[in-house]
Amino acid sequence: MPATARSKRRFGRLGVRRRLFVTTLGLLVLCAGALVSVVLWSFERFYLATAAADLGARTHALAQTAGDLLEQDDLTRLRLLVERYGAPEDIALRVVAPDGRLLATSQQDPAESAIVWPTVPGMAEALAGRAANGIAPGLVDSQERIYHAVPIVRHGRQLGVIRMSRSLAQLQAHMTATVFTVLAALAVILAVGAGFVAWFARGLARPIQQMRDFAVALGRGELGARLAIARADELGELAAELNRMAERLAALEGERRSFLANASHELRTPVSNLHVTLQALDGGAGEDPELRTRFVRTAVDETTRLRTLIQDLLDLGHLEAGSTRLERSDTALRPVLERATRAIEGRALDRRVSLAVDLDEDLTVCIDPERIAQALLCVLDNALKFSPAGSRIEVAARRRGSRVDITVRDQGPGIADADRPHVFEQFYTADPARRRGGSGLGLAIARRIVDAHGGTIHVDTGPARGAALVITLPLASPAA
CATH class of the missing domain: 3.30.450.20 (PAS domain)
Structure with a gap:
């Protein structure tokens, strides 16, 4: 390998601190050497010019006196x-x-x-x-x-x-003495400069090395580590951003683990039920027509539940990854609401729950109608699960300035104050009274869809009986 390539590889393996030290000290030596060379050259030129001017003045003065003596022939x-x-x-x-x-x-x-x-x-x-x-x-x-x-x-x-x-x-003796003096001064300056450069490189490289170790720790999964770097410069800002990134990663890791645990739990139940049912059929239960019909119905229900859960997981994953593309347009709100209510109308009749839609006027919103219908269906499905027989689900839309509030209210047991901040989380099960089937992902999907439209969804804290979820969406801009 050529010597130049080897030297480049050795320099490339130097740490940040050494590279800063070598580079800065090299620049210092180069600048100091150039300055000393210019000073010595200028000093030599100045001394020669001064000596020549002095010699010329003395020679011209003596020429006058010598001319007088030669004119008198006085040798x-x-x-x-x-x-x-x-x-x-x-x-x-x-x-x-x-x-x-x-x-x-x-x-x-x-x-x-x-x-x-x-x-x-x-x-x-x-x-x-x-x-x-x-x-x-x-x-x-x-x-x-x-x-x-x-x-x-x-x-x-x-x-x-x-x-x-x-x-x-x-002159040469003076120049030699001057060179030694200047070189001695240069050596002192370089020694002091090397100390300063070492201090500077150490102070600059230490936080960089700490950030490197911090990044390595994050790569190993040590998400609890934090940087203790307090500087009023870009490195301090970078350290603060890295700490915030670590906090977000820790939160995401917690959510991921919770999601995997909940998803595993949700998938385990229908899979276990389906496995037991198939084992029973395989063990001879299928010979009884009544048992066979019941077990087949159970298998179909559990398969449907699995399909719904998997689809919800896919939808939630796409929404969180931002890979779901919204096709937004100015859309009349009434047909979207009616489409969502019709989708659950059959199940509502089976449970003897009535539906009521109330719009104070024709409203036009800038939305992706398919996605908003999906979000409304998730909210309506949640309301239907907790609506007792003989109750009613009310869907109302009201203009609020440049936005519209869509309220879905049921007459079920309501939501406890402690549970309200968590109802839009994935697989939230703090209140067993509200755990009546389903994947537990509907409201989380609804929130992701509404957030993607620049809207909000929250639990209404009004005094009315039951639970009320409010979706806020921007109205369409008026035509120019």
Whole structure:
């Protein structure tokens, strides 16, 4: 495997904390290194420019004095002048005649006699009447020097050239000391920065690692775990959302377990009854025509009960998953109510229960008529189960502003105050008096359908005898 791929894989396996540390520290080193390089380069350029300006000013000033002495042909004083101002160790000062002869020098080196002065850097320009400056190797050593050559002119006549140079060794020593100082300061800054970056990475990575462990715990089914992260930033908001998600998952898990337990219980009873009936028929009970008819009827009833329960479970599952598509349209409410009441009319007659439908006016609602008819049928079926013989079920629809209230009222035993908040839950069995057959899912299905239409369903708390369930739906918008 190539080294680049291996390094990428190693970096990919680093934790968030290490990756933050390495990345941030790398950026810090890169920025600090770039800043130091610019500072040192600027310092060197500034020092060279300052040294060149100072050398040029001194050379021009000495050119004036040397011109006076050359005009007087006073070479003795000229040599004294050159020796005096060229006395510093890092300074070299020379005066050359227009024909290239060395007139005075501050360097007492015999090798200078062999130098061809017109070929020395800057001398050709100065002998031609132009000042010159630059950096060149020393004439008697290999050290780099900065030089300035100025022509000496009087009354339009060139008397010679003065050339002053200065060794850059002192500048290089200053630069070396400056580099070490800056690097030491940079090391201190990086050490402090590394500590800060480590603290920052640890503070940022800790909640992320806690969220990772929390997510792993949720994946293992530990829904009671919670994050204790209190931060006034996006990570704090994320932690709060994760806690809320865990609470919702715990609630859903509780509902799921309760649903499975209730569904299993509901399915077990008809299956057991059917099994016992079939065993009896298989054991010879079918030879008696009366017993055979009764057992076959029992098997048919239990099969019907199973089919109804399974269909209710499927409907509830589709509604909760949101996979049931509503085909909403502006629909007259009266035909929907009459259709639902006709569906239970036969069973109501068998139990000697009358039905009454009352609409104060023609109402139009924005609904899926099939689904609302199903919800109304669930509510009516619930009312019929608890209606005594000779009683009446009343269905009334009244306008309430931009909505309509559909009330289904029976004359049965009513609903206890403690049970009212739970009547729309799946398989709710808190009150055995209201457990008279059925799957226990009808009102839960009705609530899901009404919720999907943007409506509400609740138990009326009025003083009347019996139970009253109220469905509230939005009216259709008036035509433009």
